Amino acid sequence: MKQIEVVAGIIINQDKILCMKRGISKFTYVSQKFEFPGGKVEDKETYRQALAREIREELRIEIEIGEKLMVVNHTYPDFQIRMHCYLCSSENRKITLTEHIESKWLYCQELNQLDWAAADIPAVKRLMECKNAPAT
Numbered sequence: 001m002k003q004i005e006v007v008a009g010i011i012i013n014q015d016k017i018l019c020m021k022r023g024i025s026k027f028t029y030v031s032q033k034f035e036f037p038g039g040k041v042e043d044k045e046t047y048r049q050a051l052a053r054e055i056r057e058e059l060r061i062e063i064e065i066g067e068k069l070m071v072v073n074h075t076y077p078d079f080q081i082r083m084h085c086y087l088c089s090s091e092n093r094k095i096t097l098t099e100h101i102e103s104k105w106l107y108c109q110e111l112n113q114l115d116w117a118a119a120d121i122p123a124v125k126r127l128m129e130c131k132n133a134p135a136t
């Protein structure tokens, strides 16, 4: 089965995390699901270079890439992904949607309100363990 290396950015601005909704895809199990921005690593790129490039392409912003949160291995019906998830920060929330159909900034405790791609569930669960509760 095809194996792909993916990088994903968990972009945080003032305690809120950027969540992106994918458009319609030929693979129904990822079609219109929420995900973290990012994409496939290209030849001769480091994971961090790939992430900075994907974020520039998808959101038209520069981010600060921090520590790696986790690596998720997931098998979909047609391919396997190894997804390297990085905690990132952005100075503002002024993103431009170039590929996705929707974006949301949510507090970590709110992340389970969305319909996530299956590969993202372990990262979402880890993020939901955060301590800083939002001011409600």
Ligand SMILES: Nc1nc2c([nH]c(=O)n2[C@@H]2O[C@H](COP(=O)(O)OP(=O)(O)OP(=O)(O)O)[C@@H](O)[C@H]2O)c(=O)[nH]1
Pocket (backbone or CB within 6 Å): 006, 007, 008, 030, 034, 035, 036, 037, 038, 039, 040, 041, 081, 083, 117, 118, 119, 120
């Ligand atoms: N970027 C991203 N992709 C994810 C996540 N979760 C997840 O299952 N994926 C899957 O990993 C794959 C990443 O491919 P992509 O389509 O985003 O990457 P890309 O922009 O380089 O693709 P392309 O240039 O082939 O269109 C997709 O099949 C996507 O559904 C996630 O949180 N972020």
